C-alpha cells in the first residue's frame with residue numbers, strides 16, 4: 001500500500017532533495033579547521049601498520065571514531081536510503097543515526113523506513129532521534145520509549161534547532177521548559193541521551209547545562225557545513241531572514257571550547273558540522289572530539305555511488321587520518337588528542 005504523504009513527509013522530501021545540492025552550504029562562514037596546523041613530529045616512531053583507531057561508543061567497540069549523522073526516516077525515499085546507509089555502517093562497524101522519528105508516531109506505515117536499519121545492521125550502535133520541540137509538545141515520555149524500541153536504539157538523540165524552527169515556514173520555535181524535560185527524560189529512558197544541534201553549534205555553557213541534567217553525549221553540529229536556515233530559506237524562496245543564513249558557532253570553536261568540560265565531566269563529545277575529509281576528522285579529534293560525524297556529504301556520496309561509495313569515502317578519509325597520525329607521532333586516537341595541533345597565527 002503506498003504511504004500517504006502529509007506535510008511533514010513532504011518537508012522531509014524537500015530537505016533530501018535540497019541536500020543533494022551544495023546550495024545549502026554556509027556562504028561566508030567555515031567550520032574553522034583551516035585555522036589550525038598539525039605539529040610535524042620529525043622523530044616519529046609510530047608504526048603505520050599498528051595505528052589503532054579503536055574507539056568505544058558507550059559500551060560498544062566501533063571500527064572508527066566516526067558516525068553517520070542523523071538524516072532520514074518517515075518519507076517513502078527513506079527506506080532505501082537507510083537500507084544502504086546501514087549496509088555501509090555495518091561493514092565499517094560504525095554508529096548510524098536515524099532521522100527524526102516523529103513520523104513513526106503518526107503513521108505505522110513509516111516504521112519500515114526506520115526498522116530496515118536493524119535488519120541490515122543488527123550489532124552496530126543505532127541512534128534514535130526526535131526534535132526538542134516535540135519533547136516540549138509531548139510533555140510525557142511514553143512515545144519516546146516507543147521510538148527507542150522501534151530502532152532498538154543504543155542512544156536517543158534529541159536535536160535542538162532553534163534557528164531552523166525560527167526560519168522554517170510553519171516552524172515550531174517553542175522550547176519553553178526543555179531543560180527540565182530533558183532532565184526527566186534522562187531518568188525515564190534506559191538508554192543514554194545525546195543532544196545535538198543541526199549546524200548552528202552548541203556552546204560550552206549550554207553543553208555544561210545539558211551535562212548537569214544527565215545528558216551523556218554532546219554533538220556540537222557546528223556551523224560551516226550544511227546551513228539549515230539556508231535550507232528553510234530556499235524552501236521558502238528566500239522569503240524571510242536571509243541575514244540568518246550563516247547563523248551559528250563554527251564547529252572547530254565548539255569542539256575546542258566544549259572539550260574543556262572534559263576535565264570536570266564524563267561525557268562523549270561528538271564533533272560534527274561540515275566534516276568533509278580526513279584532515280577535518282583529524283583536526284576535530286585533535287581539538288578534543290571523541291568521535292566525529294558527517295551528514296550531507298554522506299547522502300551525496302550515497303546518491304552517486306551507493307553503499308560501496310560511502311564505505312570507500314570513509315575508509316579513504318581514515319587513510320589520511322592514519323598518515324596524519326604517523327606524521328604527528330600519534331599511535332592511537334588519545335595520543336592524537338594530546339597537543340598535536342596549533343593555531344596558524346601562532347606559527348609566525
Ligand SMILES: Cc1cc2nc3c(=O)[nH]c(=O)nc-3n(C[C@H](O)[C@H](O)[C@H](O)COP(=O)(O)O)c2cc1C
Pocket residue numbers: 015016019069070071072098099100129157158159196197198199221224225226272273274275293294295296297299
Ligand atoms: C537530508 C538531511 C536530513 C537531516 N535530518 C535530520 C534529522 O531528522 N534530525 C537531526 O538531528 N539532524 C538532521 N540532519 C542534520 C545532520 O544530522 C547534521 O547535524 C547537519 O546536517 C550538519 O552536518 P553536515 O554539515 O555534515 O551536513 C539532517 C541532515 C541532512 C543532510
